[in-house]
Amino acid sequence: MKQRSISNAVIERLPRYYSYVTMLERAKVERISSKTLGESLGITPSQIRQDLSCFGAFGQQGYGYSVRDLRRELGHILGVDRQYSAVIIGTGNLGLALIQHFQFEYSGLRLLASFDKREQLIGRTISGVTVLHSRELESFAQKHPFQLGILTVPEDSAVTMANRLVKLKVQGIWNFTNAELGITDPDIIVENVHLADSLLTLSYRMAQREQNP
Amino acid sequence: MKQRSISNAVIERLPRYYSYVTMLERAKVERISSKTLGESLGITPSQIRQDLSCFGAFGQQGYGYSVRDLRRELGHILGVDRQYSAVIIGTGNLGLALIQHFQFEYSGLRLLASFDKREQLIGRTISGVTVLHSRELESFAQKHPFQLGILTVPEDSAVTMANRLVKLKVQGIWNFTNAELGITDPDIIVENVHLADSLLTLSYRMAQREQNP
DNA sequence: TAGATTGTTAATCGATTAACAATC
DNA sequence: TAGATTGTTAATCGATTAACAATC
Numbered sequence: 001m002k003q004r005s006i007s008n009a010v011i012e013r014l015p016r017y018y019s020y021v022t023m024l025e026r027a028k029v030e031r032i033s034s035k036t037l038g039e040s041l042g043i044t045p046s047q048i049r050q051d052l053s054c055f056g057a058f059g060q061q062g063y064g065y066s067v068r069d070l071r072r073e074l075g076h077i078l079g080v081d082r083q084y085s086a087v088i089i090g091t092g093n094l095g096l097a098l099i100q101h102f103q104f105e106y107s108g109l110r111l112l113a114s115f116d117k118r119e120q121l122i123g124r125t126i127s128g129v130t131v132l133h134s135r136e137l138e139s140f141a142q143k144h145p146f147q148l149g150i151l152t153v154p155e156d157s158a159v160t161m162a163n164r165l166v167k168l169k170v171q172g173i174w175n176f177t178n179a180e181l182g183i184t185d186p187d188i189i190v191e192n193v194h195l196a197d198s199l200l201t202l203s204y205r206m207a208q209r210e211q212n213p
Numbered sequence: 214m215k216q217r218s219i220s221n222a223v224i225e226r227l228p229r230y231y232s233y234v235t236m237l238e239r240a241k242v243e244r245i246s247s248k249t250l251g252e253s254l255g256i257t258p259s260q261i262r263q264d265l266s267c268f269g270a271f272g273q274q275g276y277g278y279s280v281r282d283l284r285r286e287l288g289h290i291l292g293v294d295r296q297y298s299a300v301i302i303g304t305g306n307l308g309l310a311l312i313q314h315f316q317f318e319y320s321g322l323r324l325l326a327s328f329d330k331r332e333q334l335i336g337r338t339i340s341g342v343t344v345l346h347s348r349e350l351e352s353f354a355q356k357h358p359f360q361l362g363i364l365t366v367p368e369d370s371a372v373t374m375a376n377r378l379v380k381l382k383v384q385g386i387w388n389f390t391n392a393e394l395g396i397t398d399p400d401i402i403v404e405n406v407h408l409a410d411s412l413l414t415l416s417y418r419m420a421q422r423e424q425n426p
Numbered sequence: 427t428a429g430a431t432t433g434t435t436a437a438t439c440g441a442t443t444a445a446c447a448a449t450c
Numbered sequence: 451t452a453g454a455t456t457g458t459t460a461a462t463c464g465a466t467t468a469a470c471a472a473t474c
Binding site: 014015019078102106194202208 | 319
Binding site: 007009010044045046047050060061062063 | 464465466467468469472473474
């Protein structure tokens with residue numbers, strides 16, 4: 001398995017491959033060729049083979065890829081089998097939506113707890129996840145280490161809470177707030193879900209479509 | 214203003230520029246050079262000038278860009294001044310989170326209503342937005358046309374509701390469900406917020422970091 | 427075996443960066 | 451005016467696609 005210098009473009013396609021072969025495995029499909037996979041995803045077979053070959057040789061000439069094996073390999077590459085633990089910081093509607101509807105197991109994540117500072121929420125258990133008071137974050141972390149913090153607080157507490165996560169030496173922050181967290185520690189990966197940016201690209205394309213019929 | 218063939222990479226940087234100059238304008242900054250802007254965003258000045266020049270010449274030699282003008286131009290390019298109208302389909306936690314916390318005005322959007330099929334929600338007004346029954350979607354659309362549908366329903370109703378939006382000739386769908394909507398109509402822009410993919414790229418980088426210290 | 431399909435090398439294409447004349 | 455900074459052209463870099471020998 002060659003390490004290093006995998007381009008962003010490749011990394012962003014991996015989850016799509018993973019999601020598709022997961023679906024195939026559920027549908028009991030046993031093998032898939034880069035040609036067929038490419039047709040389904042709108043990607044050239046060449047690119048798929050090129051992407052996968054960054055990580056090893058998972059296929060077989062004349063046959064294609066074993067769906068089972070490919071899924072396992074992709075899962076491994078994506079870290080799904082690492083069983084990271086996560087907590088949610090901010091149990092508002094967005095936090096609740098994630099607790100109740102997001103399939104954390106799909107990404108190999110265990111959701112340990114959710115935090116909030118509103119007293120009326122503390123102690124409630126939602127879909128098996130207990131809401132704890134934010135002030136207990138550090139003591140909780142000592143007893144139950146976690147690697148990922150999911151930031152769904154209001155924008156004005158974003159930086160404060162992010163810094164507390166940094167102090168706890170989390171490895172990753174999944175940031176749903178619009179705030180720029182300004183984390184400089186190179187050991188912490190921040191993935192921003194910038195909904196406003198997503199909506200603006202949509203708006204751009206809509207506007208474009210109108211101008212060029 | 215040159216049309217056509219703006220690359221994806223450019224389009225995805227525009228909202229970042231917009232967001233930054235919006236912040237600058239709020240902070241009463243009057244001018245910005247591609248050099249300074251580039252330093253703030255981690256983008257080369259060359260690229261910023263190249264990107265902007267796809268749409269026109271907004272700067273001034275020896276001076277830079279007027280923050281006010283640049284923001285207005287970017288807003289125009291992104292369609293912010295089009296005042297599109299939108300509705301939310303699915304008033305669960307995610308829909309509620311958007312209604313209560315997402316700044317739709319920032320993208321120039323008017324949120325007209327929210328829909329759900331659960332009787333106990335119908336008629337409630339949240340942050341000024343009324344929840345209507347899903348069955349009234351079509352009659353509502355007749356009286357109050359909208360261009361954008363925001364899809365925050367459970368996965369199993371995603372395709373059905375998307376198709377109803379297509380029939381209503383919306384111009385765009387902002388899809389928060391994990392479902393592949395399978396919309397073929399080339400007049401309808403679909404922007405997928407694939408949270409699972411976002412989390413998996415984060416997981417990948419976390420796993421990578423661990424392997425290469 | 428013959429047909430299919432991989433992994434990889436080389437060729438092409440597109441996006442980013444550098445350079446600089448134009449000019450405020 | 452002199453210094454700064456644009457818009458744009460050319461050079462570089464990287465990513466995608468095509469081609470094909472290897473081989474199941």
